[in-house]
Structure formats: C-alpha cells, structure tokens
Amino acid sequence: MNARASGNIAVEMRAISKRFGGVHALREVNFSARFGEIHALLGENGAGKSTILKILRGVLAPDSGEIVVDGNALASLTAKTAREHGIGMIFQEMSLVPSLTVAQNVFLNNEPLGRTGLIDERAMRERSLAILRDMGVEFDPAALVGDLSTGQQQLTEIAKALSQEARILVLDEPTSALTASEVEILFDLLRRLRSEGKAIIYVSHRMDEIFQLADRATVLRDGRHIDTRPIGDYTLATLIADIMGKATRDLLEYATDPTGSEEVVLEVRNLHSGAGAGASFALHQGEVLGIAGLLGSGRSRLARMLFGLEPIASGEVLIRNEPVRITSPQMAKAAGMALVPEDRRRQGLVLQHSVAQNIELPVLGKLSPSPFISGRTGREIVRDIISRMNIKTHSPDSDVNTLSGGNQQKVVIGKWLATAPDILIMDEATAGIDIGSKGEILRLVRELASEGKSIIFISSELAELLAVSDRICVMARGEIVQTLDARQLVAGDHDPHSELQAEQKLQLLLQQGRRHG
Amino acid sequence: MAEAQSTHGSLGKLWSYFRQTWRQNIIYIGFAVVFVFFAVTLHDRGFLDPNNVLNIARQTAVIAVMAVAMTLVLSSGEIDLSVGAVAGLASVTTAMALSAGGLGFGILAGLGTGLFVGLVNGVLSTRLLIPTFLTTLAMMGIARGAAMWISDTAAIPILNSDYAGFFGSGNLGPIPSLLLWMIVAGAIGHVTLRHTKFGRRILAVGGNAEAARYTGIRTARIKMAVLVISSVTAALAGMLYAGRLQSGRFQLGEGDELSVIAAAVLGGTALFGGRGTVIGSIFGALMIGVINNGLILMGLEYSQQLIARGGIIILAVALSQKRS
Numbered sequence: 001m002n003a004r005a006s007g008n009i010a011v012e013m014r015a016i017s018k019r020f021g022g023v024h025a026l027r028e029v030n031f032s033a034r035f036g037e038i039h040a041l042l043g044e045n046g047a048g049k050s051t052i053l054k055i056l057r058g059v060l061a062p063d064s065g066e067i068v069v070d071g072n073a074l075a076s077l078t079a080k081t082a083r084e085h086g087i088g089m090i091f092q093e094m095s096l097v098p099s100l101t102v103a104q105n106v107f108l109n110n111e112p113l114g115r116t117g118l119i120d121e122r123a124m125r126e127r128s129l130a131i132l133r134d135m136g137v138e139f140d141p142a143a144l145v146g147d148l149s150t151g152q153q154q155l156t157e158i159a160k161a162l163s164q165e166a167r168i169l170v171l172d173e174p175t176s177a178l179t180a181s182e183v184e185i186l187f188d189l190l191r192r193l194r195s196e197g198k199a200i201i202y203v204s205h206r207m208d209e210i211f212q213l214a215d216r217a218t219v220l221r222d223g224r225h226i227d228t229r230p231i232g233d234y235t236l237a238t239l240i241a242d243i244m245g246k247a248t249r250d251l252l253e254y255a256t257d258p259t260g261s262e263e264v265v266l267e268v269r270n271l272h273s274g275a276g277a278g279a280s281f282a283l284h285q286g287e288v289l290g291i292a293g294l295l296g297s298g299r300s301r302l303a304r305m306l307f308g309l310e311p312i313a314s315g316e317v318l319i320r321n322e323p324v325r326i327t328s329p330q331m332a333k334a335a336g337m338a339l340v341p342e343d344r345r346r347q348g349l350v351l352q353h354s355v356a357q358n359i360e361l362p363v364l365g366k367l368s369p370s371p372f373i374s375g376r377t378g379r380e381i382v383r384d385i386i387s388r389m390n391i392k393t394h395s396p397d398s399d400v401n402t403l404s405g406g407n408q409q410k411v412v413i414g415k416w417l418a419t420a421p422d423i424l425i426m427d428e429a430t431a432g433i434d435i436g437s438k439g440e441i442l443r444l445v446r447e448l449a450s451e452g453k454s455i456i457f458i459s460s461e462l463a464e465l466l467a468v469s470d471r472i473c474v475m476a477r478g479e480i481v482q483t484l485d486a487r488q489l490v491a492g493d494h495d496p497h498s499e500l501q502a503e504q505k506l507q508l509l510l511q512q513g514r515r516h517g
Numbered sequence: 518m519a520e521a522q523s524t525h526g527s528l529g530k531l532w533s534y535f536r537q538t539w540r541q542n543i544i545y546i547g548f549a550v551v552f553v554f555f556a557v558t559l560h561d562r563g564f565l566d567p568n569n570v571l572n573i574a575r576q577t578a579v580i581a582v583m584a585v586a587m588t589l590v591l592s593s594g595e596i597d598l599s600v601g602a603v604a605g606l607a608s609v610t611t612a613m614a615l616s617a618g619g620l621g622f623g624i625l626a627g628l629g630t631g632l633f634v635g636l637v638n639g640v641l642s643t644r645l646l647i648p649t650f651l652t653t654l655a656m657m658g659i660a661r662g663a664a665m666w667i668s669d670t671a672a673i674p675i676l677n678s679d680y681a682g683f684f685g686s687g688n689l690g691p692i693p694s695l696l697l698w699m700i701v702a703g704a705i706g707h708v709t710l711r712h713t714k715f716g717r718r719i720l721a722v723g724g725n726a727e728a729a730r731y732t733g734i735r736t737a738r739i740k741m742a743v744l745v746i747s748s749v750t751a752a753l754a755g756m757l758y759a760g761r762l763q764s765g766r767f768q769l770g771e772g773d774e775l776s777v778i779a780a781a782v783l784g785g786t787a788l789f790g791g792r793g794t795v796i797g798s799i800f801g802a803l804m805i806g807v808i809n810n811g812l813i814l815m816g817l818e819y820s821q822q823l824i825a826r827g828g829i830i831i832l833a834v835a836l837s838q839k840r841s
Contacts, residue, residue, distance in 0.1 A: 309731065329733040339731065347731045350724035352791050361721055362732045364714040371713045415732075 006036030009068070010168050010199035011056070011087070016065035018051055025051040028065070029225045031218055033168065038190060038200040040210045040231070042243055043220035045460075049203055052220075056170060056201075057089050058082040069168075088166025090157045090174055098146030103128035105145050106160045131159045135189055151182025158189065168199045175209060176295045187213055206294060207236055207511045221245045240507050244500070251467035252490065252499055254442040256450065260287030260470050264321070265454040266306075266423055271315030272478050273301055278315045279480050281473055283423065283456060288449045290469030290486065291458045294510055298478035299458045300342050303427045306456075307332045307339040319423075333362065338421035340413050342428050348412035349400050356382045356396040359415045366419075385414035390440060406437025413441065417448075424448065425456045430464060442468050462503045466490055472506070476513035484509075540836065544784045544797050547833045548804045555811035562814045569810065571693060575761075577806030578695035579604075579754045580773060584780040584798040585706035586750035589743045591781055592710065594723035594790025595642070595649040597747040600777055602660035603634050604755030604770030609664045611756050612673035612765025620680055624756070631752025634660060635745035642744065643737040649744065657774070664767035673765040684760030698757060699799065702750070706795040719743060723790025780805055783833055805830070 004010075012032035018025045026048045033039040043049050054060040055067070061076035068074075069085045077085070096105045103124045104111075112127065114120035128141035137155050145153060154174055161169055171190075175183045190200055190213060204210060210217060211231060219226040219242045226242055234242070263285040272278030279302055283289050293299045304310040306317065308326040317324055319335055326332045332339070341347035349358055359382045360367065367381075368374035382396050389410040393403055400411055409429065416424065426445070430438040445468050449455055459465050465472055466486055474482040489502040539546065555564050563569050583600050590597045607630045615623030634656060641652040675681055687694045710716040721729040722739045730736050751770075758769040782788055783804060784797025808829055812822040 307731075328735075329731060330735065333733040341731050346725070347727055350721050350728055350791065353720065353724055357717065357720075361717070361729075361734070364717055367714070371715060372708075373712055373714055373717060 004035055004167065004197065006034070006197045008035050009033075010035045011085075012068040013052070013055070014066050014068065014073075016052075016055065016062045016067070018055070018060065018062050024223045026062070026223045029220065029223070031225065031228075033199045033201050035167070035199045036194055036197045037215040038194050038202055038213050040214035040217040041201055041203045041220070042210065042217055042239070044243060046222075047220040047243075048223040049220060050172075051223075053089070053170060053172060053203065056082065056087055083164060083166075086165055086167035088161025088164060088169050090154070090161060090169060090171045096145045096153055096156060096160075099144065101142050101144055102132075102139070102148070102156050102159075103141040105156055106131065106141070106163050108160070110164065127163070128159065131162055135159060135162070136192060137185065137189065149179075149182065150177045151179065151185060154178065154182070154186060155189070166198075168201065169193065170201045170203075172203045173205065173295065174202075175204065175206065183209075207239060210239070211236070219243055236511060237504070237508060240504050240511070244504055244507065251439075251442065251463045254439065254446060254467045255487075255490075256446045258287075258470050258487070259446075259449040260284040265319065267316075267318040267321070268306070269316040269318075271302070271305060271312060271317065273298075273305060273310060273313050274478075277479050279475065279478060281480050281483065283454050285454050286449050286452045287470045288445060288455045288457050288468055290465040290472040291456060291475055292460075292462065292465055292472055292506060292510055293475030293513070295460075297475045297513075299475055300427050301478070302475070303339060303342075303425050303456070303458060306425060307337060309339075333419060336422035338362075338416035338419055338424050340416060340424070340426040340429050342431075344405075344409050344412050349408060351401040352399055354397045355386070355391065355393050355400055355403070355411055358400055358411055359385050359418055362415055363418045381418050385418050388417070389414040389444070404434065404437075406433035409433050409441070410437065413444070421453070423454050423456070425458070427458045428460065429457070430459070430461070438464075462506045463499070466499065466502050466506065474506075474509050474513050476510075481513040482509060541785060543833060543836050544800045544804065547783075547836075548800050548807070551804060551807055551811070551829070555807065555814070559811060559814045564811065564814055569814075571696075573803070573806045573810045574696050574699075575693050576809070577802050578693075578699040579757050579761075580776050580780060580805070581699045581799045581802035582702045582757065583751055583754045583773060583777045584784070584802045585702045585795050586743075586747040587777045587781045588706060588784075588786050588793045588795050588798045589710060589716075589719055590649075590747045591778070591786050591788060592723045592790060592793030593719045593739055593743045594726060595740055595743060596778070596788075597638070597649065597653045597744060597751075598774045599634065599638065599653040599656035599660055600747060600751035600754070601770040601773035602657040602664070603631060603748050603751040604758060604773060605767050606630055606634070606660040606664040607752035607755035608759035608765040608769045609668045609673060609767055610765070611759050612675050613667070615675055615677050615680055616673070620677055623677070623680060627752050627756040627759075628749060631749035632745065634752075635748030636741075638748060639741035639744040643741050649740075653744075661767065661771075668765065668767050670767060675759060675763045675765065681760045681763050685757040686761050686763065695757060695761065698753075702753075703795055703799045710793055710795055715739075715742070720791060720793065723787075723793075725791070776802070776805060779830055783830060804833075 010033050014030055015028045016026050017028055029048065029052065031052060041049055041052065051060065055062055056077065058077035058079040058081060066073045066075060067077060097108065106128045107124050111119045112123045125141045132138065132141065135155065135158065139152055145156060148156065174186060178186065194200060202214060214231045216228060216230050217234065217239070218228040221243065261284055264282045265285045266283040269280050270278035281289070291299050301310060305312050308328045308331050317326065324335055326335060345351060360378050363381060364373070367377050386393065386396060391410045391414065392407050400408055403411070413429065430441055442464060445455060445457060457465070457468055466489060469486040472484045472486050473480045489505060490499055587597065587600065607627045610630045611623050611627035614626030638649070638652050638656055641647050642649045683694065685695055689697060710719065718734050718739050721734060722736045726736050755770055759765045780801035781798040784794055784801030786793040786798060808826055809822065812825055817825065
C-alpha cells in the first residue's frame with residue numbers, strides 16, 4: 001500500500017470558506033490535486049486563487065472547511081506543518097537572497113552542519129549539485145544567485161523546494177519573467193517531476209501553457225468553485241468562458257462617442273529594447289489608444305521606452321511627424337509627454353511628502369522664472385488639480401500616505417495634468433483602487449480625450465479597456481500583433497451580453513497573440 | 518453649557534495639535550528644557566553670564582555652519598563624512614596661501630579646496646556610483662593625510678589681521694563675527710531648502726529617488742550639487758577655525774563629522790532623506806554646545822561628560838522618532 005503512489009490524492013481542500021471583512025474570498029470551495037498530475041488553478045484576479053495558495057502555504061487559516069493531507073484532516077495549516085507535509089511553494093516574487101550562492105539559498109535556514117557544529121559548505125554544495133542534476137539542469141551551486149538569469153533563479157527556487165522533500169509543488173505564474181527557452185526547460189522539468197509522482201499545482205494566466213502542460217484544470221470565479229475537468233474537455237473558448245463567467249463588469253457607461261481626429265500625434269516604428277521586430281503604432285490627436293497584453297508582453301517597457309526611462313535598442317519615434325530621440329524623462333516632459341507609472345507608490349509619489357508638494361514637483365520649473373518657489377502660483381495649481389481630480393484630502397498639506405489608494409492615484413494623475421501634456425501615457429492607472437475612484441478616472445480619461453489630449457491607456461482589465469478606448473492594440477512579445485476598433489468589438493449598444501462577448505473575444509486574441517503571433 | 522463645551526473644545530484642539538506636533542518640535546522643547554535646567558541649577562556658576570553665553574555661541578557656530586550644509590546632504594538621502602577633515606585641510610591651505618599671496622589668494626585657496634574635494638566626492642558618487650558613505654569615508658582619510666603632509670604636521674600661523682578679524686575672531690559691535698556667520702549660513706540654508714525649487718528637488722530625491730527620476734528630476738545633478746555645497750561649507754568652517762585660532766592646523770575639525778550629523782538628526786532631519794530642517798539643525802548644534810558647557814560648569818570630568826552627552830542625545834532622538 002502506498003498512499004503516495006501516482007493517482008492518489010495528494011491534498012484535498014473540502015468546503016473551504018474564507019472571508020475578509022464583508023468580502024467572501026472563498027465560498028465552500030472544493031479542490032484536490034493528485035500525485036503524478038499537473039493541476040492548473042485558474043481564475044481572474046480576485047477569483048480566490050491567491051487565497052487558496054496562502055491557505056496551502058499556511059499563511060492564512062480558513063474560516064471553515066478542512067484540508068486533507070497525508071490522510072489527516074486538518075482545520076488549517078501553518079508554515080511549518082505545510083512544509084512537513086511536503087508542500088513546497090515556488091514564489092512569483094522570488095524569495096531568494098541575491099548575495100548568497102545557489103547552495104546557500106537552497107539550504108537557507110536548513111543548513112547541514114559538520115561535526116564541529118559549523119555549517120558544512122562542501123556538503124551543501126554537493127547536495128545542491130545532486131538535486132540540480134536530478135532536475136536535469138546544470139549550473140554551478142557556488143554561483144551567486146544575483147548573477148543568474150531569471151530562469152536559473154526560478155530553477156533554484158524549485159531546487160530549494162525539492163531539497164525540503166516537497167511532494168506537492170505549487171507554482172504561481174512561474175513563466176511571467178522567463179524567456180521562451182527558459183520556459184521550455186521549466187516545462188521539461190515539470191513534466192519529469194510529474195512522471196516521478198509529484199503533485200504540481202500550477203497557476204497561470206497564459207492559457208497556451210495550461211493546454212501544453214496541465215492534466216486537469218480547476219476554475220474559480222468570485223470565490224466559488226466553478227468546475228474541475230480534464231484539460232481535454234476544454235477548448236480555449238470554453239475555458240475562457242468558464243473563467244470569465246456570465247456577469248460583466250458593466251463599465252460601458254463610461255464609453256463616449258469617438259473623439260479622435262485624423263492627425264497623428266505620435267508615431268512609433270519598430271521600437272524595441274532588444275531582439276524582435278518591435279512595436280509599431282500611431283496615436284491620433286484626441287484618441288484613447290488602449291494597449292492590451294499578458295503579463296510580460298512588454299506593455300510597461302514600451303511606456304518606459306517612450307518616456308526615456310529605458311534605453312531603446314532600435315526603432316523610431318515621431319512626434320507630429322518630427323523624428324525625436326528621447327533619452328530622459330526631462331526630454332519626454334519637454335516634448336509634451338506625461339507618464340502615470342505602473343507602481344504609484346514606488347515610481348509615482350514621494351509618500352512622506354504632502355499632496356501639494358507632490359503635485360508641484362513636475363511643474364516646479366514653470367512656477368516662476370526665479371529659483372524661488374512662488375507660493376501663490378503653486379497654491380493655485382494645487383487647488384485646481386485637487387478640485388478637478390476630486391482628491392479627497394484633509395488639506396493640501398496632508399502627507400500623501402494618509403490618503404486612500406484611489407486618492408493617491410488621483411494625485412499621480414493630477415501632478416501630470418498640471419504639466420498640461422499633449423500625450424498622456426497611463427500604465428495600469430486603475431490597478432488596486434476602489435470602484436468609485438476607478439469610475440472617476442475612466443470618466444476623466446474620456447474627458448481629456450474630448451479636450452484633444454492623446455492618451456495611451458495600458459491595462460490588464462479588458463472591461464475597462466473596452467469602455468475607455470477608441471482603438472485597442474494587442475501586444476505580445478514586445479510587438480503589436482493586432483489593432484482593433486473598440487466600438488466594433490462591442491457590437492450592440494449597452495447590451496451586457498455583447499460586452500461580455502467582446503471581453504471574451506479580446507481575451508481570446510490576447511491568448512492567441514502569444515500562441516501564434 | 519455650550520460655552521463651556523466650546524472652551525473645552527478649543528482646549529482639546531490645542532492639546533491634540535500639541536500631541537500631533539510635539540515630536541517634530543522636540544528640538545525646541547528639548548533646547549528650552551536643557552537651557553532652563555542649566556540656568557536654574559548652574560545659576561551661581563555663571564551659566565547665564567553674557568560672556569558664557571557668547572562663549573557657547575562661539576564654540577558652536579562652526580559646527581552649526583557645517584550642520585546647515587549637512588542638512589541638505591541628509592535631506593537628499595546622502596551623507597558626507599569628510600566635512601571635519603576638509604575643514605582641517607582648508608585651514609592649512611588657507612594659512613599657507615595667506616602668507617604666500619595675501620588675503621584674496623588665501624580665501625580663494627580655502628574655498629577652492631572645498632570645491633575640489635566636493636567635485637571629487639560628487640563624481641565618484643554619481644559617475645562610479647560608489648555610495649557617498651564610502652566615498653566620503655575614504656575622502657576623510659585622504660583630506661586629513663593631505664593636510665598633515667603639506668603642513669608637515671606643524672601649525673601654520675596666520676599673521677593677516679584682516680583675515681582673522683573677518684573669519685572668526687572679530688566682533689561686530691557686541692556680536693562675535695562667528696555668530697554672524699552662523700546666522701547668515703542658517704538663513705541661506707533655510708531659504709534654499711524651504712523656498713527654492715532646488716530645495717524641493719533635494720527633498721524629493723531624498724524622499725523617493727525613483728519617483729523623482731520618473732518625474733523628470735536629474736537626480737545625479739542634485740546629489741552632485743549637495744556634495745559640492747557640503748565640502749565648500751566645510752572649507753568655510755575650516756577657515757573660521759583658522760581665523761579664530763590665527764593658524765591653520767591639520768587637527769582642526771577632527772571628529773566634527775559626528776557632531777554635525779548628530780546636530781542635524783537631533784534637529785529633526787531624517788538620516789535617510791526626504792525630511793530636513795535647517796533651523797532645527799542649528800538648534801541641534803546649539804543644544805549640543807549648551808550641554809557641553811553645562812556639563813563642564815557642573816564640574817564633571819571629561820569621561821563623565823562624554824557619557825552624559827551621549828545619553829542626552831539618544832534620549833532626544835528616541836523621543837523624536839515617529840511611532841508607527
């Protein structure tokens with residue numbers, strides 16, 4: 001009798017529920033993975049995937065339900081019991097120490113000791129090498145992790161889990177930062193681990209990977225278990241339909257009539273940072289050009305290249321038909337561009353400074369001709385922006401970090417509006433903010449377009465892209481693979497059914513952009 | 518009833534305002550407490566004697582001048598450990614140039630020394646991307662060594678009385694010129710940090726260098742500028758020492774970097790950037806001066822003074838930390 005033989009259940013979650021305040025993150029979810037299978041866990045952002053992963057890791061305890069592992073029914077796991085039961089997590093955000101070697105990372109906090117009671121470095125290296133060989137990969141265990149490629153770092157993470165005798169491996173979006181050849185190595189390894197009888201739980205937004213790799217798929221939506229089936233039962237279209245469901249986000253109320261003119265404000269030709277054909281597109285005056293793409297498709301890099309924050313390997317940028325070479329944000333600003341960056345806390349704001357100071361920062365040069373700050377002009381600009389953006393703050397002098405996420409984001413957008421840009425690039429401008437602020441931002445984007453500003457709107461949320469864009473570029477591997485008319489995509493006016501179909505169609509294009517491209 | 522409530526309300530408001538802001542103003546409260554404490558306990562030992570008070574100001578002024586520039590450096594998220602050594606080096610170069618080429622040459626040599634060291638610090642930190650902690654730590658040794666070398670470890674006398682009077686030993690009416698230097702440096706530093714675009718950019722770079730870069734601020738240029746300002750100010754401090762003692766000596770300014778950083782942090786400037794107050798730094802320097810003087814008047818031995826001073830500084834900084 002071998003409970004750990006392939007085909008037997010490795011871990012089972014029964015009727016798991018978890019609430020955060022009034023929000024049901026999980027409602028009576030059932031989920032089980034078997035030894036010797038790769039099991040895909042699928043769902044949109046907020047569907048409950050990460051809550052399940054946190055429960056498996058022992059970081060969160062479920063409110064009700066039970067977890068059966070190794071024949072024991074448990075109410076919850078802790079980080080320690082999860083490890084004892086052989087659950088190993090491969091983190092999306094790497095959990096390695098870059099200044100330590102591969103071997104030191106693999107055995108971090110679990111170091112083999114010699115007879116003297118000191119760490120036995122040699123045993124550590126030899127055992128790491130053996131694990132890496134078993135995995136079928138070869139690199140030096142004495143190398144510093146910081147010197148490795150992202151793919152090798154990922155493999156080191158897996159080696160770390162295997163060194164702790166993990167039998168259930170959980171991978172969260174492991175390929176988002178990997179190159180194509182690194183992905184192949186990872187997939188070969190996962191298939192091999194499967195044939196050795198490991199249970200592999202695999203989370204990814206990339207459907208092509210799921211179809212290549214998974215044996216079964218479990219779909220979650222809004223915290224509920226929707227279905228678990230062998231992957232062969234699904235087609236790409238039916239899987240997407242399962243994941244997205246029948247309800248729509250209903251953001252179309254923010255859509256307006258087209259505002260774009262014929263005049264091209266910004267033209268980009270074969271712009272790329274490394275290899276590949278690069279991105280080409282044209283942005284018209286008064287237009288909102290949406291950019292859709294999966295994680296790692298190069299959307300944010302495109303924005304940073306345009307704004308002079310990242311070097312351009314080759315390609316051309318033309319502003320109003322004039323070729324320009326923008327190599328710094330100062331130049332981009334002078335050319336009438338503004339960038340609302342992806343990470344507002346790290347890239348957008350000085351958090352311990354006031355709302356007023358943050359808004360004034362990009363326009364300091366314009367406040368007065370002298371080196372001194374003109375208090376009155378500054379105050380006026382700040383007051384205008386606060387009222388235009390409807391920023392809810394106790395006073396302009398309150399620190400930005402006392403504001404809610406939505407209001408912080410409005411400060412970032414506002415500080416760039418203060419520069420009166422012609423071209424506004426917004427990268428995930430509504431990520432992680434409340435629904436009220438989100439609506440205000442979408443309405444603002446349409447307003448700005450009707451005032452003649454040209455906007456590049458990058459977003460992962462398809463419903464909002466469809467609502468706010470005039471045209472949508474689909475991006476994959478740094479290229480624009482397709483450009484669509486957003487209004488043609490949403491055929492019937494304000495028909496929730498057609499909106500949903502448009503979202504599904506766009507999702508299909510995103511996935512295929514990666515598949516064929 | 519309503520009236521009583523409103524009185525209560527405004528008192529409550531005052532109390533809550535005090536509770537929110539006292540940590541930011543701890544330096545002024547601390548300075549007042551320490552000053553009053555010594556004024557009362559050391560009344561009969563002449564603490565409040567005008568000569569003693571002016572003496573404190575004289576001894577503190579040079580540290581305060583350097584603390585003004587250090588406030589800018591710390592606000593930008595950098596540090597300058599070479600200020601004391603640069604002061605020593607500039608005192609020597611000034612004294613040598615004075616005897617060789619007169620007043621103008623002496624002043625130019627002193628300030629030029631600071632400019633040169635500042636540019637080297639800046640280039641190493643912004644081009645080679647060596648952290649300023651390391652560049653300026655190395656520069657501390659280099660500057661001190663250079664001063665010893667060119668002066669042959671001897672004190673170089675300053676016979677130019679115009680120089681000595683203007684830099685450090687003279688008085689303007691009843692006011693020592695050192696005190697005027699402190700006030701002028703403080704006023705310029707305060708206006709720069711609070712009311713100029715440059716000051717605002719310093720704070721932004723120190724608060725979040727990446728966001729500053731995304732906003733189109735040339736962060737390397739800002740760092741370069743504050744390091745040059747710091748070295749030139751340190752050279753000026755060395756020239757004040759030289760004027761006061763009427764000689765240039767390589768030992769001048771030894772250990773000042775720690776007093777200067779302590780004064781700035783005590784005054785409410787963040788050690789890791791983004792927040793700074795020049796006036797606070799000056800009061801920080803004055804407070805250290807008052808403590809030193811008081812402890813001496815109390816008759817403590819030097820060893821006891823060191824321990825007591827360290828304890829008071831830790832207490833003041835601990836009180837000013839934000840709890841979160």
